[in-house]
Amino acid sequence: MIRRVAVVSVVVAMAAMMIVGVGVALAADASTATTARDDAATTEAASEEDQLVSLFHKSAALARETLVRALGPPSAAEEAEADILANNNDSSDNEDGDNNDDDNNDKNLSYDGSDLIEWINSNGGFIHPNAHIGLDPTGKYRGVFVKNTNSDMTNANNDSERGIDEGIEEGDIIARIPWDLIIKPNDYAINNYWSCEAIHELYRQFQLGDESKYAPYVNYLKNQPQGRIPSEWTDAGKQLLNTILDRPTTTTTTTTTNDESEGGGLPPQQNLRGYEETWLQECRGEDTPLARAAFYQFTSRDEDTLMVPFYDMHNHSNDPKKLNTISYKPKKKGRPFVLRAIRDIAPGEQIYISYNRCHRCWFDEEYTGCTSYSHYGTSEVFDVFGFVEDFPQMWKFRMNVDDEEQEPGRPPQWDELNFCLEKAEDDDMHLVVSFGDNYVTKGEEPSEENVKYLAEQLIRLDELEKSMKSDGVLMKTMPSYEWDMAWTYHQALMTSISAAMLASGYLPSEDNDSGADSIGGGRDEL
Incomplete structure (x- = not known):
């Protein structure tokens, strides 16, 4: 509707120009001057309209190309690019050692958790006998899985993966962790979601090491790789991420926000803030490598104010086809933490939890079973946990939609565009965009200014990828994990922006990408 109003306004202005033009031959010089000003204003408006039409046509084609690349199988060109990047990232060519990944490698990748499970079971806890810690079929990441059946050992790597034929049944307790095995603050309350004391307590246990009463758990945490959370990346990695987010910094160590005083940029809003602002300033902690390790292990693995062994080894998903558990925090001190199956979980299947359960x-x-409600979306999951979640996703783009050239000195006019993004049911090649969220739907459709901002960002991100992603010299200035994850998030931004733009109704349809002078009307099927 906004788009149609804009087009009508231009047509009216052009008609007025023609009417005034008829009177020019009969009018005085003053009228001629007025007509000239009107003519210039109309020409400028028409020029701006042409630029907007061109922007929307260009971005529409790019958006469709982006979704094909994101949802379809990798093309030959993409596979060739991956080979080039892998060769450029060969650490043997890095004479300066700047790209050394020793601290970033997961030393626990082959960890089966048997000592941790034994510690829990022998101290009043319970881990389902058919659950085990292991690698996914690709061998790239660790998680918690249901053991294979005794009758089918073709996929079992060792005896610890042998289980019962029934798998785990709906309602079964997967884990019950006693209060005494949970690292927690003294002032625990079920409705407290943040505690500096909890981080201090984890740091104290890190310092105790083998002497800690939680030693099997603490030593596992201390052995986790560093540099997985964006705020603990190297300066080079942070600068690359800030460039992707359209958020320049004066120095590579400067942290930035997306608040009104610092000019916006793409989400996440509070990226690269953490250790210094939270631990050193708010929590008044000491600055040591061990304290830094404890801080990032807490913020990326805590369940509000609790550090729960075994539970925090589960991977994340909000896909209702994958998510198969629900957790229960202790209602008061002294009670256990419980993880329960919400459906039958088959042998060999991964056991998932949600890191941002019950979000918007x-x-x-109906939010069945929700006792707390997360405000984290996909960008916050990336910022806090260091990975890009699969669909479904939740996005919030905050943007300056004011025309500063028309009113110099006026404060920016900030607007937010919120939307949910998920794969279509039984169709992985299509995405469903819902503007707003479960709480707010009316008035959440994007405006023309929103779509213009997203179109400009999409084109910028595409140009950035073409100019930087194949830069082998730049790649070697940071660990490979940072490089790979920065570009993974870059792709997630392009995908979400493309989906929102195509669902907005402002872009030309696919058969009208050739440059026709009208846009809007209807929605694109994604």
């Missing part, structure tokens, strides 16, 4: 785009609009 939660798949169950």
